[in-house]
Amino acid sequence: MLITGASGSGKSALALQMMALGARLVSDDRVELKEHEGHIVATPVSQIRNLIEARGIGLLRADVMGSVRLAYVVDLDHPEPARLPEPAEVRVLRQTVPLLRAAGTPNLAAALMQLAKMGRVAPEWPN
Numbered sequence: 490m491l492i493t494g495a496s497g498s499g500k501s502a503l504a505l506q507m508m509a510l511g512a513r514l515v516s517d518d519r520v521e522l523k524e525h526e527g528h529i530v531a532t533p534v535s536q537i538r539n540l541i542e543a544r545g546i547g548l549l550r551a552d553v554m555g556s557v558r559l560a561y562v563v564d565l566d567h568p569e570p571a572r573l574p575e576p577a578e579v580r581v582l583r584q585t586v587p588l589l590r591a592a593g594t595p596n597l598a599a600a601l602m603q604l605a606k607m608g609r610v611a612p613e614w615p616n
Contacts, residue, residue, distance in 0.1 A: 490601060491520065491531060491581075494565030498592070501542045503565070506598035508541075512605070513554045517541040522559070522582060529559040529581050561587050563601065568592040576611065 492500045501517055508514055516533040517540060523530055533553055541551045562579050569590040579588040591597055 490561045490563050490605070491522075491559055491586075492563045492565060494592070497544075498565040500565060501544065503563070503598055503601075504541060505543060507602060508551070510598055510602045512602060514541060514551045515554050515557055517551070524582050524584065527584070529584050529586060530556050531559050532556040559586055560605070561589055561601075563589045563591050565592050569594065 492503055494500050504512075504514060504517060515531050516537065518537060519534045521532040521534055523532070533555070539551055539553055540548050543549050559581065562581065564579075567590040574590075577588040577590070578585040580586075589601075591601075594600065
């Protein structure tokens with residue numbers, strides 16, 4: 490998951506919460522994105538590899554992954570007003586990637602971990 494948002498929006502804090510729940514970090518602050526076989530691949534940036542910032546504590550060492558396929562973009566700047574939102578997408582390079590508007594979402598780290606493990610069900614909307 491690519492976590493996006495303005496400075497101070499909680500990107501690193503969310504990543505740290507997810508890491509505490511078993512997620513693996515690719516990179517904090519910057520990540521290299523490239524197309525590969527019709528997918529977007531995220532790769533750590535060498536200058537900050539194995540580091541994550543904890544606001545008020547400093548830089549922490551982290552066990553990071555190598556390159557991974559981008560499955561979702563998590564936007565911490567915009568809230569999702571719908572309780573059961575219809576799927577949204579964002580263009581990354583020349584590909585579309587599912588978008589999650591997540592500013593202010595309670596239990597976000599746990600929900601994203603469950604999403605990563607089991608996926609989600611498209612809501613059934615009444616006709």
